[in-house]
Amino acid sequence: MWVFRRFNHTHFPQISEFRLLPQYKLKCGLEIHTQLDTRNKLFSMSTNDPFHSANNPNLHTSFFDIALPGTQPLLNYEAVLFATKLAIALNCRVNLDSQFDRKHYFYGDQPLGYQITQHFSPFASQGHLPLYRDIDGIAEINKNIHVAQLQIEQDTGKSLYKKSEQITLIDLNRSGVPLIEMVTEPDFQDLGQIRAFIKKYQNLVRHLKISTGDLETGAIRVDVNLSINDHARVELKNLPNTSSILNAIKYEYLRQVRIIEDGMANKLLSQPETRGWTGSSTVKLRGKETTIDYRYMPDMELPRIKLASDVVETVRKTMPPSPDKVLNTLISEPYRLSLKDAKILCLNSNGQGEMYNHEELQQFYLDTFHSYAYRVKEGIRANNLSKLPTNWIIHELLGDLNKLELPLSKITKVLKPKIFADFLMLIHNNEISGASGKLLLFHVLKTLKETNCDACASIDFDSLIDEFDIRTINQIDDGELEEICQGIIESIKNEKLINDIASGKKKNSIKFLVGQGMKLSQGRIKAQDFEKSFKKVLDVKW
Numbered sequence: 001m002w003v004f005r006r007f008n009h010t011h012f013p014q015i016s017e018f019r020l021l022p023q024y025k026l027k028c029g030l031e032i033h034t035q036l037d038t039r040n041k042l043f044s045m046s047t048n049d050p051f052h053s054a055n056n057p058n059l060h061t062s063f064f065d066i067a068l069p070g071t072q073p074l075l076n077y078e079a080v081l082f083a084t085k086l087a088i089a090l091n092c093r094v095n096l097d098s099q100f101d102r103k104h105y106f107y108g109d110q111p112l113g114y115q116i117t118q119h120f121s122p123f124a125s126q127g128h129l130p131l132y133r134d135i136d137g138i139a140e141i142n143k144n145i146h147v148a149q150l151q152i153e154q155d156t157g158k159s160l161y162k163k164s165e166q167i168t169l170i171d172l173n174r175s176g177v178p179l180i181e182m183v184t185e186p187d188f189q190d191l192g193q194i195r196a197f198i199k200k201y202q203n204l205v206r207h208l209k210i211s212t213g214d215l216e217t218g219a220i221r222v223d224v225n226l227s228i229n230d231h232a233r234v235e236l237k238n239l240p241n242t243s244s245i246l247n248a249i250k251y252e253y254l255r256q257v258r259i260i261e262d263g264m265a266n267k268l269l270s271q272p273e274t275r276g277w278t279g280s281s282t283v284k285l286r287g288k289e290t291t292i293d294y295r296y297m298p299d300m301e302l303p304r305i306k307l308a309s310d311v312v313e314t315v316r317k318t319m320p321p322s323p324d325k326v327l328n329t330l331i332s333e334p335y336r337l338s339l340k341d342a343k344i345l346c347l348n349s350n351g352q353g354e355m356y357n358h359e360e361l362q363q364f365y366l367d368t369f370h371s372y373a374y375r376v377k378e379g380i381r382a383n384n385l386s387k388l389p390t391n392w393i394i395h396e397l398l399g400d401l402n403k404l405e406l407p408l409s410k411i412t413k414v415l416k417p418k419i420f421a422d423f424l425m426l427i428h429n430n431e432i433s434g435a436s437g438k439l440l441l442f443h444v445l446k447t448l449k450e451t452n453c454d455a456c457a458s459i460d461f462d463s464l465i466d467e468f469d470i471r472t473i474n475q476i477d478d479g480e481l482e483e484i485c486q487g488i489i490e491s492i493k494n495e496k497l498i499n500d501i502a503s504g505k506k507k508n509s510i511k512f513l514v515g516q517g518m519k520l521s522q523g524r525i526k527a528q529d530f531e532k533s534f535k536k537v538l539d540v541k542w
């Protein structure tokens with residue numbers, strides 16, 4: 001008979017205030033399925049576009065994709081190339097002689113009656129992806145996540161359940177789309193590592209241009225395997241996004257801890273089981289008793305994938321440097337960017353929208369930096385060299401483009417890095433003040449937008465600052481400046497304040513006077529010159 005036991009653990013954490021309990025060690029491994037962005041499907045010439053064709057079910061289907069008898073698979077080598085790139089990026093050992101196997105199970109969106117995957121001899125194995133505290137935000141200084149294996153396989157179609165009509169609709173646009181299943185070792189010990197790994201992996205596949213890397217569209221799907229204190233592992237499926245992944249782990253951890261505390265582990269945690277995520281709890285999908293026997297067998301219709309011994313090295317040479325390497329370059333000499341700024345140039349972030357992609361931004365930054373650095377006179381310390389490019393590209397320019405809803409790619413044809421470097425030189429040489437520079441840059445970008453970024457236009461910042469009469473006055477006659485300051489002091493009509501500044505009672509308020517001067521001169525006269533002159537006029541002794 002079942003006895004319902006009440007739990008009265010005093011400090012039992014809830015999901016909202018989740019923390020790991022030291023006596024209950026979490027152990028997690030991930031299985032990540034990634035859709036490859038090849039032009040065609042894995043074994044047919046159908047277009048590989050499962051996401052955009054969602055409104056046109058069964059549009060991209062060949063006879064093979066719908067499993068018409070007599071049709072045979074033909075391997076798409078682009079998928080093999082993409083898999084090789086991922087294997088290299090994950091530091092795997094590429095198997096020069098791998099093979100396809102059939103994994104049998106019956107389902108409506110799986111018309112062959114089996115999935116073609118790699119079971120006995122996968123494409124790559126024994127890899128690792130390092131995580132770092134600095135770069136990835138994990139709690140430890142670094143942590144290596146080992147990759148057990150990578151296998152190439154085909155995706156299934158999609159089932160759409162129409163409950164009211166009691167029918168299931170089948171869309172085979174996704175059937176046969178190439179996937180890579182990447183399996184990690186159970187190396188994860190906390191949520192921070194899992195979050196960091198998924199983000200890093202997602203960025204990696206985008207960087208390699210082998211997948212869109214989106215969780216929302218299902219281009220990346222993550223299954224989590226979790227166990228506590230060496231009890232049986234539970235596999236969690238149907239986790240559509242990062243927050244579901246993390247919440248499902250929290251829920252499942254707490255559920256298992258309760259079972260152990262209640263002395264029920266022998267009964268409930270002795271056999272592996274598969275659970276799904278409802279959005280608020282995990283539910284059992286199947287246990288040991290209903291484990292599917294997939295009857296794996298080699299696929300006789302597909303020859304083994306035999307790679308020449310130099311293939312790996314040849315592919316490696318075509319690959320871009322890893323994201324970690326690019327980040328490290330940007331935070332070192334001569335750029336010396338902060339990690340935060342370097343990440344903006346290296347990573348896809350959700351906030352950037354349609355305004356730029358990080359690759360074109362990185363290119364624009366580097367080209368501008370080099371053009372500017374080349375012209376800056378000797379003597380400037382290297383860590384100052386990136387100050388202007390960083391402030392004016394990463395902060396000012398991106399902000400303006402967002403405000404104007406103007407994509408970076410549209411302006412760089414006219415506002416070339418060399419011209420942007422001209423602009424930086426004007427600020428560097430104090431030809432214009434920062435405040436005027438901001439207004440000028442915005443004006444130029446706005447004009448570009450209004451003229452639809454006419455490629456014939458050329459931008460000459462030097463003439464523009466004359467046209468708008470905003471060139472800084474570097475050498476102003478002392479007497480003339482003192483007269484201006486005197487005028488400001490009189491116009492303020494606040495004798496007490498002026499006396500307090502002069503006596504040193506309100507030293508800081510001199511900034512207010514300087515501000516008035518800057519406003520009056522529209523930033524053309526330098527703040528330091530104003531301060532000096534005000535002090536002289538007020539006969540300041542402090």
Ligand SMILES: Nc1ncnc2c1ncn2[C@@H]1O[C@H](COP(=O)(O)OP(=O)(O)OP(=O)(O)O)[C@@H](O)[C@H]1O
Binds near residue numbers: 030031183184185227
């Ligand atoms: N004790 C454990 N605790 C948590 N995770 C574990 C444990 N042992 C293994 N795992 C993880 O379970 C996963 C096993 O995945 P794998 O693809 O090899 O097998 P599977 O899940 O049985 O097969 P399928 O692909 O059909 O789901 C790996 O991510 C591995 O790290």
Ligand SMILES: [Mg+2]
Binds near residue numbers: 031
């Ligand atoms: Mg698996």
Ligand SMILES: [Mg+2]
Binds near residue numbers: 031223235
């Ligand atoms: Mg699994």
